[in-house]
Amino acid sequence: MEAITFWILAIGLIAAAWSVILQRNPVASALSLVAGFILLGILFLTLNSSFLMMVQIIVYAGAVMVLFLFIIMLLDLKTEEKRPVPYLRLAVALLIAAIFGGFFFSALQAVPNGHKVLSWSQPVPHVDAGEIGQLLFSKYVLPFEITGVLLLVATIGVIVLSKKEIK
Amino acid sequence: MEAFTQITLNHYLALSGILFMIGMIGVMMRRNIIVIYMSLELMLNAANLALVSFSRFSAVPKLDGHIMVFLIITVAAAEVAVGLALIVALYRLKQTTNTGDLTSLKF
Amino acid sequence: MSELLIVILIAPVLACLGIAAGLPAKKTALMTVLFNLVASLLLAFKFQIGSAGYQFVSSIPAMSLGNYFNTNLKFGVDGLSLLLLLLTTVVSAAAVAVVPNDIKRPREFFILLLLVVSGALGAFLSIDLFFLYIFHEIALIPTFILVGVWGNQDRKFAAIQMTIYLTLGSMVLLAGLLGFYFAMPENVRSFDLEEIRVALTASPLAASVQGWIYLLLLGGFGILASLCPFHTWAPAGDAAAPAPVAMLHAGVLKKVGIYGLLRLAVPFLHAGVHQYVDLFLILILLNVIYIGVVTIWQKELGFMLGYSSVMHMGMLFLGIASMSVLGLTGTVILMLAHGFDIALLFALNGEIRRRAGSTHFADLGGLAQRMPKLAFLFVIGGLASLGMPGLANFAGEIHVFFAAWKAFPWWVTVLAVWGIVISAIYILRAVRNIFFGDVPSTLPQSEDLVKWSQRWPFVMLALALIVIGFYPRILTVFVQPVVNSLLGL
Amino acid sequence: MNWVVLLAPLISAVLITLVLHPMKKLSVLVSILACAVSFLASLCLFYNNGAMHLSSIDWLDLPGLKVQIGGMADHLACLMLLVVSGVGLCIHIFAYGYMKEDPGLSRFFAKLSLFMFSMLGIVLANNLVMMFIFWELVGLSSYLLIGFWFQRPSAAEAAKKAFIVNRLGDFGFLLGILGVWLAWGTVDFKELSQQVASGHLPALLANNPFAVTLIGIGLFMGCVGKSAQFPLHVWLPDAMEGPTPVSALIHAATMVAAGVYMLCRVFFILELSHQVLQVIASLGALTAIFAALIATQQNDIKRILAYSTLSQLGYMVMAVGLGATQAAMFHLSTHAFFKALLFLGAGSVIHSLHHEQDIWKMGGLWKKMPVTAWTFLIGTLALTGCPLLSGFFSKDAILLAAFQHNKLVFSVGIITAGLTAYYMFRLFAVAFLGKPRSHAVDHAHESPLVMTAPLTILAALSVFGALFGQEEYLGLEHANHGGGWIVMGLSVCMFVLGISGGLLLYLKSREEPIHISLFANKFYSDELYEAIFVNGQQLLARLLDWVDRWIVGGFLVRGSAVLSTITGEVLRLLQGGNLSAYVMVFIVGVVFLCYWVLVYLKPLF
């Protein structure tokens, strides 16, 4: 069961990811990305993290990607559609990524508990919003507060960057 | 055959790695800044996946990884907001989102 | 008296501030350097002859660099630094005095010039190697601006080349100093020469280590003192510099390179010096013969003087290479002799340029008819430069020759002595072309050094040459104990 | 107190240069007085015969090298002192008359005093370094005096040439001194002679037999330069560009003889090597005949005398080489008298002819300038070795020594003697006898007393000098050796032959009857020098300048600057401005970093 779920999600995710980078139309890319995010959320679920799934779907698939789509529509980007797929660049990028992949997989061999098998039947502590919330407001209160400042900065930044010019 | 039936941490990590690399390829290959930016999001998500899996599979399950993921998602959201605002501003000024058109600063 | 030493050092800096604050530039500068001259003469009289140690020592512990470097800002003079102090004060007095009254932007000029002076003073008075280095470097940037703004001919290129080259040299030197510092046992590391002596007399450095450090120091100090083939900056720089700067630079600052080798390589790196003596000799002979021959071909007085100064550095190095009492004494005498001499010649070069509008041999001739006094002084300087007995250089050279003859294979000295023939050739050519023969019709009318107020700096330098030349023991009594102690005798 | 002999001229030179130079007459007076004082002091020294003590000061005192400024007033030195200051005094007086009208009169006398100081210093020197110091100073004053009329390009060139050629000799001299010091550990004449006399060779020389020859050659090179021996003789004829009294004093009587004096001083060292003596003798003989041959075809009165000087110096050097130092010194003294006389006579002629020096424009001066002519004749006769005049004795002593030691040298010497008579009488016949050969002679008149008086004194010395000198120099054993009569007879024959040849050929001729361009052009030695040394050196200098400018300064220094800039230009190409390329670079960097970390650190596992 675990295996089937994983393989389906994995193949779907990889396909979505490929679609993101290969689609000529940015809108299609963005939609693929939404799909990918949803699949990723489900993957989180397979790892017993329901809270993160929700966050993933709401924040990423919901807010972030909507923003992307919105901007793409707004800017009306069609120029790139006419260009052919840059195979040469793709090949170079693949090559570099392959080398990186080589390193990555050799590193992967060494991960401790790497061969620990996933089993849903095994009891694992349930990770729900409450526990994470508790941690966030006790141990991790400082970074959490800082994210607040971060969002403030982002807000100001977005306003500054997109405010209509005063004529 | 076991490799297909027994899903291990390595499977998740491999998936995250592949996701990461696809994102990397996208960043290298694409010229449209928005798509590049989407690819970057893919890379961040790969990291999230890795973190969550590590959390799940650790000997003594811990939540620090989840906190990290939560923070990453928040930060990424903020980053996307600022980034897209920047791209919009760029588009307004130059009517392009192609990296090939951004070469006035060089050498 | 140690206060007086500090006063000498601080006076130029104070004068800089004074000039910046609005005091009349030339007057203030002149008063300062004259004060320094008098004060240093006073020090010389109070100096206890015969002891090798430092006298009038004072230190400023607040200027240390924290826990990571054992440095100590410490001033004092022994026989050697006292003489170099005198060299500096005399040459700087002359240099300030020959600045023409109509120089443009006088305030900046004198401030920078005094900075150069204080750098030179500090370098010779510091007992601490680290501060020796710092003080020498202080002069670097002011020289750059002085040459670049007030220089002549190809000033821009020359200034840049000179500064970069010297910086390269001082960075190499810095590496060498650090190497020296770290080569010492950890608990006794110091830049203080007195402490180094105590530490290294007990346990000298290993020979192989000495070799490396010596090479670095030779490279660094060699560039500063224009050891061939690192000399390219010198002729161009000196030729382009305004006369006072060339005087200070060729006359005084170059000596810091020699001084450093004397202070550091001779006492603490014997083994290194011996190990690389062949290399050193080859470079020295290049300095003397190769540069000498190149000097002959020069067509412009400034360049000729610059090259000749490079050539004479070979003689100074030769004295050091011999590592003997005779040779080192000769080097010290030559340091002073060459300092006074080249300062005199560069000063006259400046006067000729101002009067004749050019220093190319082709444009000049017969100046002795119009300016007999100037010609007379030039001939004295030139004769000193070609090693005429009765003038200072000869006294030094003869020491060096004797020392080299004893220390090295015969051909080294033969080639070095050939240098005196070469210098005769180019000096006499210059005298012939500038002062003798017909006056070209294109030469503008100009007057001689009419007044004593114009003349005294030149006369002072010439007198110094004559006094040392007639009685070099006036120097050797100061130098001898120091040289003995440098050689560990 | 006894240093007066040396200090008087120095004080005079300094005083005139610094203070007195605006007052010409006073300057002259001071200079002449100083010379006179020196002369008197020399006399004192002479009659005390070296017994008077000369205190000394340490000029240098370092372990292994002690150089004193001290005096060694032995017999040799005292004689030389007398000659120098005596002849010097005459010339000083003459010079006043000769130079009266020159605007640089004070300068001239200051330099003369400087010369006297330096020359007397050489004579008094008690060690080699001190001698070298004054040796150089003599060179300097010679330079200054040759270039006295510096406005003339020819004079300026001549002065320069004289100094540089002398420097070549000094180069060897200094090396010789260094060699002596290295071998014996001292440069003091007294100590040296004691060590040499002990017969015990220092280790250096014992191990290396050729070393002593090299030392000897080195010292001799000093003499070759200063006494203008064969390869370095070129400067002396050109030095005639100086005022004539200078030529008389420096380039005939005293300075050029200093080389010979020096050889005599260090003869005990030269003696140690047979080869050195041979070299000296042969070179001296060569110079003697070589210069004599050239002199036969010269037209400038001073040049003829200059070549004659060369030739006579050759004699002296030859004598030293033959071991006859006394004879050399004897000839040196007599030569000083008559050659000074001849130069002054020539000066007198030139002065009265308004600086006309070509003998073919003179003629018939015998009547116009009787004193000058008479004294000149005496000088000529003395030089040519007319029996009973001073030159006869001294030359004879040398020829005798040659006859005893080396027949080849002797034959060269005897031929030279004939040639000497020939060219001197050619000169005398053309310049003084016959009819005036140009209008310049019309206005000629006898010189004033201030000039003729020194002529007369010197003429007297030329005649009688030998009587006094023969005893002083040679002692009484002269002529006791075998062959004395043969030599004397032969030399008289040559004298007669020479005179008759000269007179017969030239008495009546109005222009040069014989043309030997090889001699007229001085064996093309100037041209050879020009071609080999001057051009060679210029070529080398040019080449090295090129190397320095383009290889060291250009290729290495500017080259590295250019290389830096090119490196910069290449490195900035990385920065193409394209974001995609940047990303590529970045990720390649990551790959490299991973490679490094994973592969380099592999051995950890």
Added chain:
Amino acid sequence: MKQFLLMPEFQLLVWALVLFVFDAYRPQTKPRTLAWLGILGAALVLGATFVEPLTMGVGQYFHGLYSVDGLSIFFKQFFLVTLIVVLWMSAEFVEVLPLARNEFLLLPMLTTVGMLLLASAVDFTTMFVALELVTISFYVLVAYQRNRSASLEAGVKYLIIGALSTGFLVYGIAFLYGNAGSTSFATILETLSTNPLNLSILFAMALILVGLCFKISAVPFHIWAPDVYQGAPTPVTAFLAVGSKAAGFVVLLRLVFFSCFGNPVVAPYVSSLLAVLAGVTVILGTFAALPQRNLKRLLGYSSIGHAGFILMALSCLSPRGVNAVLIYLISYLLAGLLAFFLITVVSKQVEGEELVNFSGLSKRSPLAAFGLTVAFVSMAGIPPLLGFAGKLGVLAAAWEAQRYVLVGIGVIAAAVGLYYYLSIVRYMYWNEAADGTAAVKLSCSAKWLVWLLVAGVIVFGIYQMPIATVVDQVLLGRNW
């Protein structure tokens, strides 16, 4: 709550928020006033760090996420000084901006909050968030002049490369977390020291290093720097060059000495890796600066070179090396800010940042020319200016660690560096200005700042005791 009050981050944040509110209610406030208020706040916070009762004691706070120690205090003071100068600079610069002037003054304060936090971060969560706070606010600041395409272009380049490096950093953190099971620096070091090493740890370290190398602009992750330095508004360039770079170094210092890289087995290898990076960085920064004609771009390259020098000292992994890092940073703080400040002031009036625009500056504004000369000469490392102390420390550390090649590179780079710095001086002093250029005027406050910084560079260059004392205190009591 008391803890929060004593945190300089919090104090600064509150001040910034108050100013935001103030600005919102009084929109007609002149930017200059706002700048002075900001400077006042920063100065107060800076002052508070020196006062005993107003600071937290040395120790760990927030469950080990936040540390107060010598290093953090030093860097906090460093960032606050940077902020003060940057605000001062911005006050001069802000008139150029078409809009949102006040925010331009307030954003740096928030950025500084991130930097201050970064100095204290001893946990990857805090570190990551603080780092992102800094980075994201820089995205905005770099692109601030959105009417200038250069600024926007720089912003986009910084954005993409920055996000890319964040990706690598996060991925590295993930793998490190996977191995050590914690995000705390100290715990990670402990775990790594007790458990055997494996390749995935090294992989993680490499990726984390990428993220930090981006911050400090070490080759080849410097690729953004020249363009961004050139395109960004000058005060932002200064802030990037000094503040952001120092922020990268403080994290690197902590990681190298007190976290993953500090593992005794790995440390020697890390050291040599950093040494190679340092060498390459110095070479590239120095040589590529040679042909530059745009002053800001030139300084961008030169700042890469300086980063290389600092990395050189860091790579020695010795107390002397750390000492050199800190001194070098101080020297670069003063000289770099001085240079950028004057460039801000001058280029505003001469309308250009090309070298040619600075021709004859010595006549048009002697003080500006003098200040720039002092700054450049100090950066070149010529005694007796402060920059020399930095160079000396670096070379000494490298020599002590027996990295002779680095010493050689340093020696050559110093000489070459002087060349391009002097070429600027040459423009200012030797070349004549084009006709019709007016004198450059410095406002009174600008003059004050210039004199302050010049005095700092000169006085501390000659009298190094205070700086040495400060730096020694940072090093005190820790096992470096």
